[in-house]
Amino acid sequence: MTVVCLVYAPIAMTELWPYATPGAPALGEWLLGRSVSAEFVADAVRDRMGPYTRSLVPLIVHSVLGGLLMLLGPVQLLSAVRRRIRLHRALGTVFAATVYVSMAGAALYLLRTPPAEAFSGAAFWIVLATILVGTVGSVTFGVLAAVRGFPDLHQRWLLLCYGFLMTAPLLRIEWGVLPALYPGLSLQDINRVAIMHLGALVAFGALLASRALDRRTGVPGATGTWAPGPVLVAAHVLGAAGLGWIVYALLGQGTQGRRLLVAYLVPYVLTYAVVAVRAMRARVRRAVWAREEWRLHLAAQCLAPAFSAVTVPVLERTMGLDRLTSLIAGVGIGAGMLAYAAVAVVSLRVLHGREVLRRQGESAEDPPAPPARAATRPVGADGSN
Known part of the structure; x- marks a missing residue:
């Protein structure tokens, strides 16, 4: 990942130079031209020129700061940095502020560009908007977790945030690889193939990183499970139904649908x-704790196809x-949104455990109630009761 x-940081920082100054050097275009073809790059630039020029300044801010984030993220994960608390906090503050400003640039582009006029069409616009919300939300929850003293949750949310950011370099890798698998496809079609699985892959990567960094066998106060057998069975049933519907719907879309189905189903x-x-x-x-977290994410992953299947008619009618x-669009956002929900449930699980411990501590500190005094009756003159 590092x-x-x-490699991607300088590519991101120079990607939009040709749109501001025609003929300006761009490392990404140079690499793409040699890995695919000059015609492929020329078509990509031409297709993006219209949508990008309307919001060029916000996009340049987004792109340059995105390159900076590619450098800040791995630095924050270095053990040497995490051991230096002040340095880690200072770099974390810079990282969070950079995320907000970079995403503000992307938000301006999305707000100024109607979905149908966006590069690669409405589906790509919807996926980009979802990634933006997920990135901002995850970094916000990560900051709040750090402030409230939950380093484990802080770590999970920031890894998810960085996973969403990693969709940009991974998409560029697919630009260079997929044309060899699908000769003749335009960049717009390549993007449609890529978004079928990018959300699932980055969320999966964030989960693997979270589990690799968390060696605990249990979480204080967290007993039992929030993902018992019946819940997992229900999630599998709903997921199988949703997946079956997605397979049927994509198979009905001809060659393009089958290509998209493979891109979704295999990952x-x-x-x-x-x-x-x-x-x-x-x-x-x-x-115990590792099993609980894996099971919660397993339930979310099962439900992702069901969520996507429900989302499709909603998008048809509302947009x-x-x-x-x-x-x-529905398939493209399903995995990422359910992974976000899974991290939220894991966070609630940890918070619930801390609340249980707090209440147990309060109960232990309360003084025991004095024993009840037995009721007595006056003694009679003869000494009898």
Whole structure:
């Protein structure tokens, strides 16, 4: 990941130079031209020129600061930095502020650009908007967790935030790789293929990183499970129904639908298998907290297709989109939104555990109630009661 971030940082910072000054050097275009073709790059620039020039300054701010975030993120994960609390906090403050300003630039672009006129169309606009909200929300919860003294939750939210940010470099990698698998596809079609699984992949990566950094076998106050067997069974049933509907709907969209289905289904099955196996291994090792977190994310992953299936008709009716565009958008946002929900549930689980401990502590500190005095009756003159 660090290598990808270091390579992508200068690409992000120079990506929009040609739109401001035609002919200006751009490292990303240079690499893409040599990995794919000059014609592919020229078509991409031409297709993006209209939407981008209307919001060029906000996009330049977004892009340059996005490159800076690619450098700040790995630095924050270095053990040497995390051990230096003041340095870690200072860099974290810079990171959070940079996220807000960078996302403000992206928000201005989205607000100024109607979904149908956005680069790669309405589905791509919806996915970008969802990533923006997820990025801002996760960094905000991460900051709040740090302020309230929850370093484990702070870590999870910031890793999810960085996962959302990683969609940018991973998308550029797919620009260079997918044309070899699908010759003749335009950049817009490549984007549609990529968004079918990017959300799932970055959320999965954030989960793996969170679990790798958390070696605890349990969380104080967290007993039992919020993902018992019946809940997981229900999640699997709903997920299977949603997945079946998505498969049926995409198969009805011809060659493009089948291509999109493969792009969605293969990563989904692989990530599901890994999460399910990790949950079972945690049970065998009796790692209670690891098992709980894996199971919560497993339930969320099962529900992602159901969420996407429900979202499709909503997008059709509220935004006036056609079925294929709604399918791409619904599937594209499902995994990321359910991963966000899973981290929220994990956070509530930890907060509930702390609240349980607090109440137990208050009960232990309360003085015991004095014993009740037995009721007595006056003694008679003869000494009898």
